[in-house]
Amino acid sequence: MKQQKYFPGLILIGFGLYFYLQQANIVLFQNFFTWPTLLLIVGIAFLGQGYAGRDYEAILPGTILVGFGIHFHVVNKLELWPDHMGTFILIISLGFLLRYQKTGNGLFQGILFLALSVILLFSDRAAVWLGLIEGRVGSAWEFWPIVIILTGAYLLFIRKK
Numbered sequence: 001m002k003q004q005k006y007f008p009g010l011i012l013i014g015f016g017l018y019f020y021l022q023q024a025n026i027v028l029f030q031n032f033f034t035w036p037t038l039l040l041i042v043g044i045a046f047l048g049q050g051y052a053g054r055d056y057e058a059i060l061p062g063t064i065l066v067g068f069g070i071h072f073h074v075v076n077k078l079e080l081w082p083d084h085m086g087t088f089i090l091i092i093s094l095g096f097l098l099r100y101q102k103t104g105n106g107l108f109q110g111i112l113f114l115a116l117s118v119i120l121l122f123s124d125r126a127a128v129w130l131g132l133i134e135g136r137v138g139s140a141w142e143f144w145p146i147v148i149i150l151t152g153a154y155l156l157f158i159r160k161k
Contacts, residue, residue: 007049007058014041032073039069056102060095067091086120089113109155116148 018041021029043065050058068091075083096110 004049004053004055006053007045010045010048011042014045034073036069036072039065039072043067043069050102056099059099059102060106063095063098064092067094082121084121086117086123089120090117093117112151119144 015038018033018037022033043062046058046062046065048062049055050062068088071081071087071091074081081087090113093110093113093116096106096113100106100110
């Protein structure tokens with residue numbers, strides 16, 4: 001990890017603005033004085049360190065924190081926004097893919113999480129489709145968590161760089 005030149009400054013500026021706006025009691029910002037905003041502030045600081053400070057390993061946590069912060073802000077405000085576990089995995093996938101763009105590491109994980117999120121986000125539609133061919137594929141559908149566990153174990157214990 002490189003020297004954190006931008007992270008502490010961005011954290012202090014972000015938290016300072018947060019608390020100043022909270023004390024100023026500006027009606028426009030009342031809905032933003034919640035913990036998802038704190039996730040956004042820390043995530044933006046990580047992204048600033050990642051891109052401006054060229055500490056590209058900070059891109060993954062920054063993307064995850066910003067994505068989760070945005071998710072928790074808009075999940076109950078936009079009907080279109082999915083409130084589903086697949087959304088979180090999609091955000092993690094985006095973090096891996098953005099980090100891969102700068103470091104060349106994490107493409108496999110990014111694609112793996114992207115595929116998993118698509119499966120989870122569209123599982124209701126897939127279940128209807130799989131219902132048409134229930135005999136062969138329906139029982140295999142029950143074992144997908146085991147496939148995920150085995151893939152994680154492979155990445156953790158067997159796969160070498």
